Amino acid sequence: MPKRLVHVHLGNVGREHINPHETETAIAAKQNAHIDYIGIDKLHLHVPKEIPNWKQLHEDFAEGLRKLDDNSIDIIDSKISLFLYGEWYKKTGELDGTSFDQGLNTLKVAYEKLKPGGEVIVVLPKFRISNVEPAFAQIPFSKVEVIPLTQEEAQQTEWLKAYTGGLRSVKWPHKIIGIK
Numbered sequence: 001m002p003k004r005l006v007h008v009h010l011g012n013v014g015r016e017h018i019n020p021h022e023t024e025t026a027i028a029a030k031q032n033a034h035i036d037y038i039g040i041d042k043l044h045l046h047v048p049k050e051i052p053n054w055k056q057l058h059e060d061f062a063e064g065l066r067k068l069d070d071n072s073i074d075i076i077d078s079k080i081s082l083f084l085y086g087e088w089y090k091k092t093g094e095l096d097g098t099s100f101d102q103g104l105n106t107l108k109v110a111y112e113k114l115k116p117g118g119e120v121i122v123v124l125p126k127f128r129i130s131n132v133e134p135a136f137a138q139i140p141f142s143k144v145e146v147i148p149l150t151q152e153e154a155q156q157t158e159w160l161k162a163y164t165g166g167l168r169s170v171k172w173p174h175k176i177i178g179i180k
């Protein structure tokens with residue numbers, strides 16, 4: 001039997017009382033029965049029993065990743081979560097986010113967990129990607145690239161929908177991809 005793909009979502013909750021069936025992980029797991037999904041978030045989320053290919057870890061990103069086997073994951077992605085930090089969050093106090101150093105530490109652990117050829121994909125508003133590039137540069141990825149999201153991709157999650165200021169906007173979400 002072919003080996004199943006493993007896909008990790010870092011920061012897949014977003015708010016405390018979200019309907020689990022509306023999360024990016026529930027939608028993806030229902031659409032892709034051949035992929036095993038692992039969500040990691042410090043906010044608790046109840047996983048519906050009827051979605052067997054989804055496991056949730058109630059952990060900090062780096063701690064949750066450490067529980068997974070090295071060289072075992074195909075994709076680790078994080079939408080508007082990893083590296084979302086700084087004065088903006090300190091001011092609103094809504095979420096504490098992850099600092100640059102926490103993000104870099106998470107990226108180092110993520111690299112160990114990826115299979116060769118696996119990818120880390122971090123999605124953030126365009127103006128935040130330049131803050132993240134120096135962290136990607138410290139990891140021995142074989143290739144790093146930055147790509148704007150398509151209109152369709154930018155509608156994938158609740159927080160992404162908040163960044164639809166137009167394709168030319170500095171807020172338009174981009175993905176930075178590191179390939180092992």
Ligand SMILES: C[S@@+](CC[C@H](N)C(=O)[O-])C[C@H]1O[C@@H](n2cnc3c(N)ncnc32)[C@H](O)[C@@H]1O
Nearest residue numbers: 011013014041042060061079081097157158159
């Ligand atoms: C802004 S929400 C984004 C949710 C979803 N990805 C979306 O795009 O709608 C950020 C999420 O990341 C989680 N988060 C942020 N930093 C974290 C960390 N260091 N460890 C675990 N979870 C974290 C928060 O609890 C929250 O659920």
